[in-house]
Amino acid sequence: MEIEGPFWRAIAVFRIASLAYAAVLMLQHEGYAHPVTGWLVIGVMALWTAAATFAYSIPALRGWPLLVIDMLVTVGCLLSTPLVQDGAQHVVGTMPVPATWVAAPVLAWAVYGGRRVGAVAAAIVAATDLWLRWRVGADVLLNGAVLLFLAGVVVGHVARLAKQAEERVQRAVEMEAAQRERERLARGIHDSVLQVLALVQRRGLEIGGEAAELGRLAGQQEAALRELVAVRPQPSGSTDLRALLMRYGTAQVTVSTPATPLVLPTAVAEETAAAVQAALDNVREHVGEGARAWVFAEEEEDAVIVSVRDEGDGIPEGRLEAAEHDGRLGVAQSIRGRIADLGGRVSILSTPGEGTEVEITVPR
Incomplete structure (x- = not known):
């Protein structure tokens, strides 16, 4: 079982939950100046949530093209916020249309590339949000940026540790399998080949002459075979x-x-x-x-x-x-x-x- 699988499934659940949260905010908040545009943005988010959930479920598709598209769609939805809100709404702290949905690509980048890549993704999303706030004269709040950075770094670090643990377990399984096969071969060789070579070596040395040279060669081959079947694989x-x-x-x-x-x-x-x-x-x-x-x-x-x-x-x-x-x-x-x-x-x-x-x- 692929150890990254649970991470991607968790991100898919996060996307769906965040989409539902954004829709609830749109329903409850009557202060959005252009709700129709807001629902169009929610529709785009829903379509991408379905597409991303499917794409990330296929290991062959997980790569930089998908990650970059994910980031572009998310940043695009975030940049649409001024089209839904008026300036006054942004100043008083109305939640952007995507709400917490913007954290999904940060988590995806972190799982794929580790904590450094997750931090880069957090920086992109946070910089976009802060630029929007500065553009309309709203208070620049760093809470969201800090949370994004923490999510990217922590999730990336945990994902990288999980990958390393999977690799170590795989190596241990391979070494154990190799050792079992080595022990099986050792039993068969010891019961036949090694005993014959040892007998040839001993009798050759007793007879002398050319037989002694044959005995010496048999001894060398016996030592080589013992090395082959007796040494355990190393890290x-x-x-x-x-x-x-x-x-x-x-x-x-x-x-x-x-x-x-x-x-x-x-x-x-x-x-x-x-x-x-x-x-x-x-x-x-x-x-x-x-x-x-x-x-x-x-x-x-x-x-x-x-x-x-x-x-x-x-x-x-x-x-x-x-x-x-x-x-x-x-x-x-x-x-x-x-x-x-x-x-x-x-x-x-x-x-x-x-x-x-x-x-x-x-x-x-």
Whole structure:
């Protein structure tokens, strides 16, 4: 159900009630100098009330052409007031012929465009009314203008909040549906494909030779499938860091992440994952293509920490400084530079003969 629908129906009811009020005023008020002209204006208002009620009930017709016509008809009816009243009637405060009916386009503009657009519509109608009063020398009363502005701003704000709430609910429904489908696929894949791939990986490593390479490839595909079916969809503009880290899982690289999502802004998550990739590239380059490595991710109250560990011989003292001096900026730029730009920090702990640990900390 469209959430704007009740707003447009409420405006239609307001138009009809305001039209009836204007007709009652015309019947009861004997001071109108030209009642026949007044009833002609009431007739135009009635015809437009019927047309506008029908037009606004069709979502495809709700747009600026209809809104502009609505405003022009309303302003035209308001400008006809001097033709119905004489100057003395306007001076003593006789209600204009359209009465409260002039607020209808203000409400329509507010529902369509929000509080700012509603304020613009209120300014148009209020300026027309004040100009008519000034033209005949009547007292310039701001009560009506203030009420129009309040109606335009408040209704526009509420309508915009309702639209945003509808969009959030729709996204939540889509995410829930996607997660249910993901869970259904996960059950089927876990019972068949993942178990077969895990068996191929284990047996290939046991047999060795070319079978070991097949096992390694099976392990990569197993990790990719687990990532596909296990990661929950995230709100727009955010990414679960676990999804990016799981891509690096292979027979040689073990990725361990929490059970709950590590949600970061998409740009931050991608740069963090790129820094982890750079650290793993260093492991393959300096320790060996088949070197074992471990990626651990954890969450603190205000930060996410990712550690990359290897089983190499460690980094000799002064090696990083010398590499940076020689222009080899793998660690300095690909890891430290990226994380520094995110407001995070990198610490490298290396003990000769015991491997290296790169700890990356990024703020939430």
